[in-house]
Amino acid sequence: MYNNSFFKKILVVASVVFLYSCDKDYNEIGGDLIGENNFDLKKETYDVLAYNQKTGPIQSNDLVVNPLGVYNNSNFGETTANFGTQLTLPVTITTISTRPYIESVVLTIPYYYDASKTVTKADGSHEYVLDSIYGADKAEMKLSVYESGYYMRDADPIGGFLQPQKYFTNQNAEFDNVKKPNRLNDDSNLAQNDKFFFDPAEHVVTATDSITKVVTTTRTPPGMQLNLNKGYFKTRIIDAVASGKLATNDVFKEYFRGLYFKMEKSGSSAGNLAMLNFKAGKITLKYNEDLSTTTAGVTTITRVKKTIVLDMTGNSVSLLNTDFAGSGLAYNALPNTGNTTEGDDKLYLKGGEGSVAVISLFNTPGQLEAIRNSGWLINEANLVFHIDAATMANNYEPQRIYLYDFNNNRPIVDYYADPTTNSVNAKKSKAIFDGNINVDATSKRGVTYKIRVTNQIINLVKYKDSTNVKLGLVVTEDIATIASHKLRTPNAFITGAPKASVMNPLGTILFGGKSTVPNDKRLKLEIYYTKPN
Template identity: 80%
Template sequence: MYNNSFFKKMLVLASIILLYSCDKDYNVIGGDLIGDNHFDLSKYTSSVVAYNQKIGPIQSNDLPVNPLGIYNNPNFGETTANFNTQLILSSILTAVSTRPHVVSVVLTIPYYYNTSKTVTNTDGSHVYTLDSIYGADKAPMKLSVHESGYYMRDTDPVGGFQQTQKYFTNQNADFDNVKVGSRLNTDSNLAQNDNFFFDSAEHVVTSTDSITKVVTTARTPPGMQLNLNKSYFKTRIIDAVAAGKLATNDVFKEYFRGLYFKMEKSGSSAGNLAMLNFKAGKITINYNEDLSTTVSGVTTVTRVKKSIVLNMTGNSVSLLNNNFGSSGLAYNALPNTGSTSAGDEKLYLKGGEGSLAVLNLFSTAGELENIKSKGWLVNEANLVFHIDASAMANSYEPKRVYLYDLTNNRPVVDYYNDATTSINAKQSKLVFDGNINTDVTSKRGLTYKIRITNQIRNLIRNADSTNVKLGIVVTEDITTIASYKMKTPNAFISQAPKASVMNPLGTILYGGKATVPEDKRLKLEIFYTKPN
């Protein structure tokens, strides 16, 4: 028994060794395990022609997250981010009983916060640390919430068939010019309007039972919580039920066209900017009405509590105003398209209504054909982007950049081949990478590294593979790969990744131009073994 088992094990082991020796072209996971210690592998570096490309106004409707606020970027100027959204009835309403009285109208939108930093006190209260906030802490701004007068269509008839209606970052004036009446957030607490700020404090509501006299305390995480004008919503919503305006969502969206959020400076405060999930926001209208019931000829009138919930899940658009001022002079002076032949020394990647960089690999004549003729077995291939640390010293740095096939507006093959996942979806695709690498002491960014091993393998091994142009952008979410249309396409690009539109930040990288210092210059690194 022991001998049979031993020989079987030896046979299996020998088979594994034989199969492994036949597979000298290691897979991407194996390449990842090698890491930065490439042992006795040969290394080849190839020059990269990389140049800037401005995007300009771009489609920004129905983003998963949207910026709101004012942020002055030391390298890209000041951006004011406004927002418009339709409201959707959580349930239709065809009748309201007698003597309706609006008790409260509350708008709520949750904030992002860092769960790992949340502190729970002995009394049950919590201390939260907000996430995705850019600018000075608790910087006041003027917030005005208006009823929107702009009807956001679902579809746009183009070329004889229905297409989804597109809305763009530069349409703020279109929405601002048709806003309805005065602002709705008229509470006497100025922190809800003229001195609004993103508050990290939890919301606490204490109530006492009218019968048992038991006091209960409800605590909710931080978020925008505005008391809206009660009489306005009594007239526009409650009184409109009888006219059938809340009978269907199609009718309601035409009647009440949504909300427009407008941000302005408050005094000398520079303001700040937050990323918000408006789709999780809502308006709750709490009201009382008389309900009549008749039993055995006796009519009883009871005062009952009711509510109407309006969700912010309809069509929406992120509206951006850029003021380049003194801090954005260099960026604003850049041509729309950089040097396509020699490349640019600095690459300016900016989210929102921003810019990207275009990369041409193997731009030297005959270079790719020469590599193909050698029959290299590629173990790993990387693009390493060095951050201009001095320029970015006082800026928020994007956590991640995204490389994609710009020619076809889709991910490169290495993105598809990377199956790594994370509890936080934004941290997936770790082999493909693109995450910022920081200095241990200063915590400031040094490089972004992107692995394109399979992209290079295909170019070398497959005669029908095309050496496409690559694009690189800042990204808010590595799992979002769709592209959004530019308002004014040019000869080089017509769209850009949606996740870049979502990101409010920017970074400056060194390009591949020959005048860039050798240790900072963008190059393609290929680690390979020679065939036997």
């Protein structure tokens, strides 16, 4: 009893001290939030200097998702997205028995689909709606899958073997020039090669057991499913086991250097582009062989079914060919670095091998110091970006943009301070930090993006030794991915960009903070505050 009472008293005292400390900190100038409601608060807006910065070729290896296909954007040109990947053995193989015969070699890669739109019919079949595809539905393209001749090292021999090897968006020619000549997806069904399209239909396989005669039907969601050349894999895989080529993954990856996916237009079709999780892809090789067993001096030969699986979990790279030279493309005419003094009137955010916007706050002399001396209690601060709706009409719009510390290629404090998560869609996490597109209720087109910078501004106001860093703005594929990727040719203005931007194939055009932009569209820093009596 005494101990419990003693600890309760200690807890009460500690709580009082904590609340007093919090209250004291709360009343420091510029050092608090006073709620989420901006009613009766005062608002000030400040000019923002913002300009474009192109990245050029950028590191694109081992992305979580990768584009594949052909996509034309009237503002940013046409992009052809190819892909290279190593194959790995989940189980190494040292022996193959006699008379091996390949039944099938099938490459599978799942597609993303919108589960909320899936329809289940009375017969157990399903109708799916594909997600993360840009362009016309079922647009035909020419798909060729080759054995790669390009060896993808794990470590960088120049940067030191402790550094992973980097691969870049503009290395397509290097992969294409050394690919093996045989097209692996040479099935007579042209939907698997010359007239390939991203098919939303589910895969249905009906099989009859050769012994029991039981018929089974297996249904799987939509995905790429290609029949590969059986004779080629008999020679390159089955026949290579005896020489130890599948005994370890290191030996195997040197021997069979992976796959190269090449996309081209098919006829008059403009094509389309899909985001794929290649890491979930695999090649399944099914074969039969003779199994010899000896019992009591009697040898029995049994024909058995075997499977070899080759995963796509090795090193990989997104390979982009982008034609920016389309007719009248304003983006193509932009300098690599925009107007760093007055800012640009429009900000071009482009994923992949694209561009970022660089943002500088409090550029007017004495502006930040005046806020520090004002006695304000800052409630909220936002950057609101207006979309150039007329120019973006008829183009796919990125669902989210991401603001980060451009100087140090890392998130700003408001990103870390946001604890919100989304169990249904992780891409919707960090809802307070925001950056999600706001759409017009009638047109369903994007109007603005808003990003919360409250803590960033509070720190600048509260701590005079805080560095007023430049901020970077990009399109993002995944708000949870905060790592940075390197430019192939860094310069004095930029050395890297967020990895999640490299993953996103889309672009958007926003109004900048230049004085020539109409005031109702101009980029501004909004600060909501109250001033104690």
